[in-house]
Structures are given as C-alpha cells and as structure tokens.
Amino acid sequence: MSLSSTPSFAPLRLKKNEERRLRAGHLWVYSNEVDTAVTPLAGFEPGQPVEVQAHNGKPLGTGYINPHSLICARLVSRDPAHPLSDSLLVHRLKVALGLRERLYPGPFYRLVHGEGDGLPGLIVDRFGDVVVVQITTAGMERMKDGVIAALDKVLKPVGILLRNDTASRKLEELDSYVEPIGQVPEVIELSENGVRHLAPLLGGQKTGWFYDQQDNRARMFKYVRGARVLDVFSYVGGWGIQAAMHGAESVMCIDSSAPALEHAHAAAELNGIAERFSSLEGDAFEALKALRQERERFDVIVCDPPAFVKRRKDFKEGALAYRRINELAMSLLERDGILISCSCSHHMARESLAETLLAASRHLDRSLVFLEQGRQGPDHPVPPAIPETEYLKAFFSRVLPA
Structure with missing residues (x-):
C-alpha cells in the first residue's frame, strides 16, 4: 500500500529530554525513549505513520514506527506543511536527482541513500533506465507502492528491481524477496569513471554494484601506471578493470565467487584489456598465502573486503581479520609498494583501521606512510548529526622497507 495524500498520524510521545538528539538533527527514535505510559508500543502496527511528539506533546515531525525494532521510529519530515506522504516521496526524489545530475556525467550512481537523502529505509541505485531498490524498514515497505509510483513519475525507468533480500530486513521482521517490475536484465552494463562494467542485478551482491567506491577508484589511477596490480575481494572487478584501463x-x-569473476573477465573483454587481466578464484586469505609461497610480488594491492565488523560486539574478531588480510597483502608488495586498504564497517572507526594497518606493517618490519584517505562518494551523503551513515574508509599507503 501507499500512503494517502492526507494520511492520519498516530501520536508517539517521547520521555522528557529524549527529543534532544532529534532536535540536534538525528532521525532515529529508540524504543527506550518512548513514553509508553502515554503511547504504549503495543498499540502500533509495524510501519504505521506517526507524529513524533516531545514529552509535552509538541510535534517534532512525522515518520513511521516499528514497535518490534530497537530503532522503533524514524523521522521523515519536520515540516508540518509537508508531512510524510506520497507527494513528499516525489519531492525528495527530485531533490536527490538534482544533486546527482550536477555531479555525474551519466545516469549511473546511487540516487537515494536513506537518511542522507531524507528517506530513511530506502536505497535506490540507478543503472541508466533501470533502477534497483532496497527497502530496509517496515515503514518504507508499507510505502512500497508509493516508492514505485514516485520513481515512475520522476525517472520513468523501463525496469525497477526490488532487491529486498538484505539481512537487515530481519531486524524489522520483514520477509525477504526479489521482485522485478518491467524490463530488468539479469546483467546490465554501466559506466564508471569512463570504464565499462557489468553488474549482475538479480544474482549479485547488494544492488549489483558498489557505487560508493567510485571516487576512490578514480584516486587510484595515478598509482597504477606500469604497475602489477592485485585486486583482493574484487567481486566483478571494479578496481582491477579500472586499473588496467589506466595503464x-x-x-x-x-574473489570467492566464480560468477563474479566471469563478469570481470567479460568486462575485460568489453574494454579490450583481456590480455592484461587474470583472476584467481578462492578464499582471499588462502589465495594470498598461496601467492606468497609462490613468491609473487605486486606494485599495487587493493584490499576491499566485506564488512568484518558488522556489530559492535564483533569488533575484536573483526579487527583481527582486518589486520591479517592487510598483513598478507603487505607481504606481497614490492619493496616500494602501494596498498589501498578499505573498510565498509561502520563500527571499524577510521582511527582503528589506521592503527590496524600500522600494527600489520610493524609486524612485518615494514615502514608505512599514509598518502591519501578516502570515504564514500557524494552520492552517499552523510548528515553530520547521524554518524551511523558514514561507514566507508580508504587508506592509500606507501609500504617501504623499515
């Protein structure tokens, strides 16, 4: 269902002083911040539109609630004249589109990045005239028809793919499903930094492609001319293909996925660099150990793993995994090598990743200096009041003999 143009909003009252974070710019309400004596959580349905109120009943804005989730409500609008509605979805999509059209030469980018674009629970990646949607909250799931209608109105895509199979949906007690609407190919060609790539929309990771690294991949170009490059956790070859195209x-x-590497090889053919491209299928840790035993060496190594620290309680184990993989990578670098090391774990702070890289270098008796740092691209905006939306770190390091 979608929201009507004049939805009714149930009141959600907060405890005294619990509105301070919202007034500071955050959009989340935790279940322990709700005054359940006035507005019992048991009285709400998952996804129900609500008016969030301060302890004295003063409205703070409109959004939606899921009484079964730790983050039980999300604020979508603070403007009483423009509350959460289908028309607000259209407006926010147009605002998001305006930014991307200013920044990118073609229609290949993240169009909506949840809270960063004022639409909590919604991710939209654009692949030309096809868009891939991820809905991660009950409130946005309830507005699914409105989301589809808004995308049709603003973009008129030939196909919309609902990739609602993310693990985070379990936290909202939502079913997992993939639903193509219109003309959605299994694999689609995209252009990034002037390079042709193939993204497996239906069977790939997340939405099929990782636009968040676009600027960091461009930052790599000056380091790879004439270099032997190793792309670890390559997926479909985003870093590697672009490295080959830039000298x-x-x-x-x-990568551990044979289908992903097949798409990487196909992209190498598309770009005419197949003779300089090779792949190794397998567990990254074991593959790096095997290359080390074979005394292989590389000038530039990109290490862009999945999130090793998905929850705060996983930090110790995840930090060790980051150290191990980066230490293995450093052991394969030439005497004067470049390591591009990334983390997409929000709970792995930038300072922690830096300390992990330093520890790995010292264990190998190598000297490490940071040359550049990167973050997620501008199509993944970060509201300063919501630090949880910033997750991607990239360190460009020179690794020398001690």
Missing part, C-alpha cells in the same frame, strides 16, 4: 601492466583479481 596497469597487469591485473589479477581474487
């Missing part, structure tokens, strides 16, 4: 002597991609 790398050779590129090897490592």
Whole structure:
C-alpha cells in the first residue's frame, strides 16, 4: 500500500529530554525513549505513520514506527506543511536527482541513500533506465507502492528491481524477496569513471554494484601506471578493470565467487584489456598465502573486503581479520609498494583501521606512510548529526622497507 495524500498520524510521545538528539538533527527514535505510559508500543502496527511528539506533546515531525525494532521510529519530515506522504516521496526524489545530475556525467550512481537523502529505509541505485531498490524498514515497505509510483513519475525507468533480500530486513521482521517490475536484465552494463562494467542485478551482491567506491577508484589511477596490480575481494572487478584501463601492466583479481569473476573477465573483454587481466578464484586469505609461497610480488594491492565488523560486539574478531588480510597483502608488495586498504564497517572507526594497518606493517618490519584517505562518494551523503551513515574508509599507503 501507499500512503494517502492526507494520511492520519498516530501520536508517539517521547520521555522528557529524549527529543534532544532529534532536535540536534538525528532521525532515529529508540524504543527506550518512548513514553509508553502515554503511547504504549503495543498499540502500533509495524510501519504505521506517526507524529513524533516531545514529552509535552509538541510535534517534532512525522515518520513511521516499528514497535518490534530497537530503532522503533524514524523521522521523515519536520515540516508540518509537508508531512510524510506520497507527494513528499516525489519531492525528495527530485531533490536527490538534482544533486546527482550536477555531479555525474551519466545516469549511473546511487540516487537515494536513506537518511542522507531524507528517506530513511530506502536505497535506490540507478543503472541508466533501470533502477534497483532496497527497502530496509517496515515503514518504507508499507510505502512500497508509493516508492514505485514516485520513481515512475520522476525517472520513468523501463525496469525497477526490488532487491529486498538484505539481512537487515530481519531486524524489522520483514520477509525477504526479489521482485522485478518491467524490463530488468539479469546483467546490465554501466559506466564508471569512463570504464565499462557489468553488474549482475538479480544474482549479485547488494544492488549489483558498489557505487560508493567510485571516487576512490578514480584516486587510484595515478598509482597504477606500469604497475602489477592485485585486486583482493574484487567481486566483478571494479578496481582491477579500472586499473588496467589506466595503464596497469597487469591485473589479477581474487574473489570467492566464480560468477563474479566471469563478469570481470567479460568486462575485460568489453574494454579490450583481456590480455592484461587474470583472476584467481578462492578464499582471499588462502589465495594470498598461496601467492606468497609462490613468491609473487605486486606494485599495487587493493584490499576491499566485506564488512568484518558488522556489530559492535564483533569488533575484536573483526579487527583481527582486518589486520591479517592487510598483513598478507603487505607481504606481497614490492619493496616500494602501494596498498589501498578499505573498510565498509561502520563500527571499524577510521582511527582503528589506521592503527590496524600500522600494527600489520610493524609486524612485518615494514615502514608505512599514509598518502591519501578516502570515504564514500557524494552520492552517499552523510548528515553530520547521524554518524551511523558514514561507514566507508580508504587508506592509500606507501609500504617501504623499515
């Protein structure tokens, strides 16, 4: 269902002083911040539109609630004249589109990045005239028809793919499903930094592609001319293909997914660099150990793993995994090598990743200096009041003998 143009909003009252974070710019309400004596959580349905109120009943804005989730409500609008509605969805999509059209030469980018674009629970990646949607909250799921209608009105895509199979939906007690609407190919071609890539929309990771690294991949170009490059956790070859297109002597991609590497090889053919491209299928840790035993060496290594620290309680184990993989990568670098090391774990702070890289270098008796740092691209905006929306870190390091 979608919201009507004049939805009714149930009141959600907060305890005294619990509105301070919202007034400071955050959009989340935790279940322990709700005055359940006035507005019992048991009285709400998952996804129900609500008016969030301060302890004295003063409205703070409109949004939606899921009484079964720790983050039980999300604020979508603070403007009483423009509350949460289908028309607000259209407006926010137009605002988001305006930014991307200013920043990117073609229609290949993240169009909506949840809270960063004022639409909590909604992710939209654009692949030309096809868009891939991820809905992660009960409130946005309830507005699914309105989301589809808004995308049709603003973009008129030939196809919309609902990739609602993320693990985070379980936290909202939502079913997992993939639903194509219109003309949605299994694999689609996209252009990033002037390079052609193939994204498996239906069977790939997340939405099929990782636009958040676009600027960091461009930052890599000056380091790879004439270099032997290793792309670890390559997926479909985003870093590796672009390295080859910008002068790398050779590129090897490592990934555990055979289909992902097949798409990488197909993209190498598309771009005319197949003779300089190779791949190695397998577990990244084991593959790097095997390359070390074979005394292989590389000038530039990109290490862009999945999130090793998905929850705060996983930090110790995850930090160890980051150290192990980066230490293995450093052991494969030439005497004067470049390591591009990334983390997409929000709970792995930038300072923690820096300390992990330092520890790895010292264990190998190598000297490490940071040359540049990167973050997620501007199509993944970060509201300063919501630090949880900033997650991507990239360190460009020079690794030398001690």
